[in-house]
Amino acid sequence: MPYKPAKPCSYPGCPKLTYERYCPEHKKLMDAQYDARFRDRGVAEFYHSSEWKRKRQNYLIEHPFCVECWKKGKLTKASVVDHIIPIKQGGALLEDSNLQALCASCHGAKSIREGSRY
Ligand SMILES: [Zn+2]
Ligand SMILES: [Zn+2]
Numbered sequence: 001m002p003y004k005p006a007k008p009c010s011y012p013g014c015p016k017l018t019y020e021r022y023c024p025e026h027k028k029l030m031d032a033q034y035d036a037r038f039r040d041r042g043v044a045e046f047y048h049s050s051e052w053k054r055k056r057q058n059y060l061i062e063h064p065f066c067v068e069c070w071k072k073g074k075l076t077k078a079s080v081v082d083h084i085i086p087i088k089q090g091g092a093l094l095e096d097s098n099l100q101a102l103c104a105s106c107h108g109a110k111s112i113r114e115g116s117r118y
Contacts, residue, residue, distance in 0.1 A: 035093045043087050055094050056081045059101065066103035068110075080107040086114060 006017035009026050016023035022030055038046040046052055059081045069076035078101035085091030085098055092098040102110065 031092075031094070038093060039087060039090075046087065046093060051094065055099075059096070059099055063101040065101065066106050067100045068102055068106035076103040076106075078102055079104050082107055082110065 004019055006019055008014070009016045009018050009023040010021050011023070011026040011029070014023060014026055016025075018024075020027060038049070060078060064078060066074075066076040066078045080102045082100050082102045083091045083093070083098055084100055087093060
């Protein structure tokens with residue numbers, strides 16, 4: 001492992017040292033602001049953001065199979081990363097805990113249940 005020196009948190013005026021951009025406390029805050037920004041600007045814009053595309057790609061590598069089909073004992077390749085709690089209902093945008101891998105047909109069924117246009 002290469003040695004990485006701790007740096008002060010990038011949040012203005014915060015003296016805490018961190019190995020990431022922000023200390024854990026401010027990372028949480030920045031994540032919340034990030035979420036709020038996209039919730040304002042609209043979900044469609046979020047789905048086009050590079051952060052989401054990267055997240056989605058990595059998530060599908062780690063979770064290659066549809067979780068709904070898995071529950072029914074089927075192994076189907078996932079193609080969609082779904083937000084368990086929809087963004088419009090306040091679900092976290094980039095948290096693994098709010099994501100699940102689905103195949104296109106299970107995602108379609110879920111969207112209909114939720115009354116969304118997607
Ligand atoms: Zn900080
Ligand atoms: Zn499925």
